[in-house]
Structures are given as structure tokens and as C-alpha cells.
Amino acid sequence: MSNYKVDATLDITDVLCPVTFARTLLKLEDMMVGEILEVFLNDGEPLQKVPKSITDEGHRVILIEKVGDKNRMLVERGE
């Protein structure tokens, strides 16, 4: 796993769309601009849609990597 200073972690592998995106948004809402959120998400719809939706909301996806059978995404909280 890539090394970044992570400010908060969220696991959305136990929920389905659109709760995946809703929980990610809510978590980011709680954070300060520039802080980094680590999100674990499943393959398929979450991986296809959540990073794009988060980007559309003005946050920056720093990286997405495979970790076991999940994916790890790092997002920087936008304005």
C-alpha cells in the first residue's frame, strides 16, 4: 500500500449504491480542506462510480489501488 498521511478512514464495502457515495460525501463533509480520506470499496459499481462522483463534487482522487479483494482510494477534501 502506498504511504500517505491519512486523516480518516471509511469502509464502504458493506453498503450498496447510492449509500456508498452518500457515506463518502458525508465523511468528506466532516473533514478540513486538504485532509486525506482513505476509502475501502468493492470492485464493480462502487469502483466505477464513486471516484467519478467524488471528483464531480470537487474533491481530488489521489490514487486507487488494489488491496486484497478490495480497493483502496485516497481522496483529498476539496473546497
Next chain:
Amino acid sequence: MLSGLNFTDDQVVRYSRHIILPEVGPKGQKKINNGRVLIIGGGGLGSPVAYYLTAAGVGTIGIIDDDVVDLSNLQRQILYLTNDVGKPKAVSAREKLTALNPGCQVVAYQERLKASNILQIIKDYDVVVDGTDNFGTRFLANDACVITKKPFFHGAVLRFIGQALTILPGEGPCYRCVFQTPPPPSKVQTCAQAGVLGVIPGIIGLIQATEVLKYFLGIGDLLVGELLTYNALTMEFIKTEIRKNPNCPACGVNPANYELSDYEQPVCDLNTR
């Protein structure tokens, strides 16, 4: 898990399709959750307004109706089931709405809205929705909302047509600016003339509910100064610009000493249901 905006896990799921809308988002959903709406009348208009605003998560819904459920109501008043016939509407409505969303506080008033009680009741609400079945109560509610500067979401239906108007006291015309005074009882439709296709209050009620949500969210354009009329036969929506009447007794330049009053109405005034 609670986020900074204090949503429970269940709320995140329940309202997820609002939360993911950029125009709503977590903050907008919170505004809806903090909203307090009084619905005057639990009839054809009040039913869809109450159902959808409760589903949307409006924090407090007040519903005032002194009537009992009649079999003839069920054709359009979707809050009630066949086995509710004979029960007080306010109580029956509260059961349905609480079952739909236990997070919503539903206050049922089993009484008639009058000049003597209206100010006491509406003080606990942010906005008022017109679901009344008679002109007298509608004018009374309009005037009380103008006095207390509360948004008033008007709706009315008859036969195949309906209308809606959003009144923001101080910003646009009020109901009385447009319609002046209640018609004399002799001019009011008789029961036989006052049929209504059951879906019409559904359509108009949902327009009122949409306006309430937009008001809470602060998005879009409200029907302020624009009377929307809908004709189901031609499937046309028409907006007519209306103006503030400077001589309006409720919101005009000289509203001084204006007092709320009750109006005599025939019992069978079905104009809005």
C-alpha cells in the same frame, strides 16, 4: 456512527438519494430534517403533501382536520384506507405518517382552524400548506401567514383543473391580493357541480410539496407572483403573472388594524377536494 451533521446510519441510507444530489447534499437534507410544516386539512391535497414531506424527512409535520374519514373520501384522500372510515382524520393520518417515517414528529390537531386558534397553532411552524376545503379557512390562513410572515403554499382543485401559488409575505402577492374576498355562499359551487377527478389533488399537492422542499433548500424558482394552473383534459400547465395589490387589506400599504375573522361557509363546499 454519527457524522458532524448528525445523521444516523439509517438516515444516511433512508435519505441517500437526496444526499447524493448536489443541489441537496448533506446540508440540504439537514435543512429538510429541521423543517416544520403545518398542513391545513388532511384531505385530497393534504394527503400527498403529508406523505411526501414525511418521506423526505421533514422534522415536524402538523396536520389539522376536524373531520372523520368518509367512504367518499377514499377516491382521492390517499392517507386513508377502507378500514379507516369513521375514524378521525387527524389521528388516522398521524398513524400512517409515523409508520412511514418514525423519525418525523407528527402532530395531529383534531380541531377546526379558527381566527381564535390559528396564531397559537402556526407559531410552532416554519411554513403553512393550504389543503383546506373551503374559502373561509383559506383566507384566514392566508391572512395569518401574512401577519406572522410565514410562507404559505396555496393549492386548490376542482373537476379537472387545479392551481398553486406560493406566498412569501413581503416578497410577492398574497392570496387575498388575487382573490380579494371569499365568494358569497350563494356563489359557491353546489356539491353536484363540485366533482373532482381523484388524481388532480395528487398532482397539485405534489407541486405544493415540491415548493416547500425548494423553499427549505433555497433552490430553484418558487411560484411567487405566478399562479400556476393545470388542466388535466388539455394536459397544460399555465403560469399567470400576478401582482401585489397595493390596497390588499392583508398585505397592502395600510394593513393597520387588520383583524383575523371567520367566514360563514356552506357545509358542502367541496371546492378544493
